[in-house]
Amino acid sequence: KNQVEQSPQSLIILEGKNCTLQCNYTVSPFSNLRWYKQDTGRGPVSLTIMTFSENTKSNGRYTATLDADTKQSSLHITASQLSDSASYICVVSPGVGSGTYKYIFGTGTRLKVLA
Amino acid sequence: EAGVAQSPRYKIIEKRQSVAFWCNPISGHATLYWYQQILGQGPKLLIQFQNNGVVDDSQLPKDRFSAERLKGVDSTLKIQPAKLEDSAVYLCASSPRLAGHSYEQYFGPGTRLTVT
Numbered sequence: 001k002n003q004v005e006q007s008p009q010s011l012i013i014l015e016g017k018n019c020t021l022q023c024n025y026t027v028s029p030f031s032n033l034r035w036y037k038q039d040t041g042r043g044p045v046s047l048t049i050m051t052f053s054e055n056t057k058s059n060g061r062y063t064a065t066l067d068a069d070t071k072q073s074s075l076h077i078t079a080s081q082l083s084d085s086a087s088y089i090c091v092v093s094p095g096v097g098s099g100t101y102k103y104i105f106g107t108g109t110r111l112k113v114l115a
Numbered sequence: 116e117a118g119v120a121q122s123p124r125y126k127i128i129e130k131r132q133s134v135a136f137w138c139n140p141i142s143g144h145a146t147l148y149w150y151q152q153i154l155g156q157g158p159k160l161l162i163q164f165q166n167n168g169v170v171d172d173s174q175l176p177k178d179r180f181s182a183e184r185l186k187g188v189d190s191t192l193k194i195q196p197a198k199l200e201d202s203a204v205y206l207c208a209s210s211p212r213l214a215g216h217s218y219e220q221y222f223g224p225g226t227r228l229t230v231t
Contacts, residue, residue, distance in 0.1 A: 034220075043119070043206050043222030044158070089157055091220075102171065103220060105157035 002027040004092050006106035014114055017080055021109045023073040023090030031095040035064050035075045038087045038108070047075070047088075052095075080113045087111070117141065119223035121207050127229045133195040136226045140188070140209030146170075148220070149182055149192050150206040158206055164190065197230045204228070 004025045013019050025033070032051050036044035048057040048064040050073070057064050061078045077084055090106040120139040128134050140147050145166055150158035161180065162172040167187035175182070179198070184190040194201055204225040210218045 041224075041227070043208070043224050045222070046219060049219070102160055102163070105159075107155075107157045110155075 002092075002094060002104050004090055004104045004106040006088075006090050006109050008109060009107070010110040010112070012112045012114060013080055015080060015082055019077050019080060019111065021075045021077075021088050021090075021111070023075070023106055025071050025073070025090070025092045025104070025106075027092040027094050027104050028071070029095035031093045033064075033066055033073050034091045034093070035062070035073075036089040036091060038089060040086070044089055077111075080111075082113050082115060085111060085113045119207055119209055119221050121205075121223035121226055123226055124224060125227050125229075127231065128197055130199055130230050131196040133193065134197055134228065135191055135193045136205050136207075136228075138190045138192070138207030138223060140190070140207070141221055144209035144211055144221075145187075146210045146212060147184055147190050148206075148208040148210075149190070150208065152204045152206055152225070154203070161192070161205075194228075197228075199230050202228055202230045 007022045032049050034049045035047045037047050038044040047062050048059050050057045050066045052068045055066050063076045066073045087108040087110045089108040092104045122137050147164045149161045151161050152158045161175045162182045163170040164184040167184050182192045204227050206225045207223045208220050210220045212218045
């Protein structure tokens with residue numbers, strides 16, 4: 001079954017600290033993996049996108065890594081800011097032969113950055 | 116480039132009432148999605164359109180939910196009658212093509228529905 005699981009469910013850190021969010025998936029084969037940031041009351045906004053052949057992608061203080069062999073991805077946030085408080089959602093886009101064309105969403109990690 | 120537009124942003128109704136949501140995707144995007152996002156969960160696909168045709172509506176509660184995309188542009192999602200468990204954020208998204216390709220999926224701001 002095509003699934004995307006994220007951990008932790010929620011996380012609280014102090015401003016300026018780093019943190020890492022995890023995403024494990026069973027979708028195979030897959031076309032690409034995205035990390036989205038969703039502020040409260042807003043729609044998700046794409047942070048990074050990686051194909052199966054890429055193992056790292058950065059967007060400012062956000063760095064995503066991908067291990068296609070172990071089917072794991074992580075999102076590392078450096079020097080966190082109050083504005084990083086949001087939900088972070090991992091989304092896998094299936095490839096041809098996976099049995100589905102739907103985007104597979106994780107349940108997200110809710111991050112709270114405290115001053 | 117203008118983003119995905121949705122209206123209304125908020126709606127409060129009583130159970131058994133009807134409600135409709137509207138979405139205007141990014142110009143030229145062939146694929147349109149409606150998602151339901153319950154608090155604390157990831158978005159759940161309700162229906163997916165390719166132009167004005169339905170690609171997938173397997174998770175749409177068809178006894179009460181309906182959606183259309185006339186002329187392959189704007190779309191409306193209707194709930195009739197609403198239940199308490201329909202309280203959620205309804206997100207509309209669009210992309211140039213179907214999933215499975217390296218095409219970005221752009222989300223609107225969502226409509227927060229509260230059923231009392």
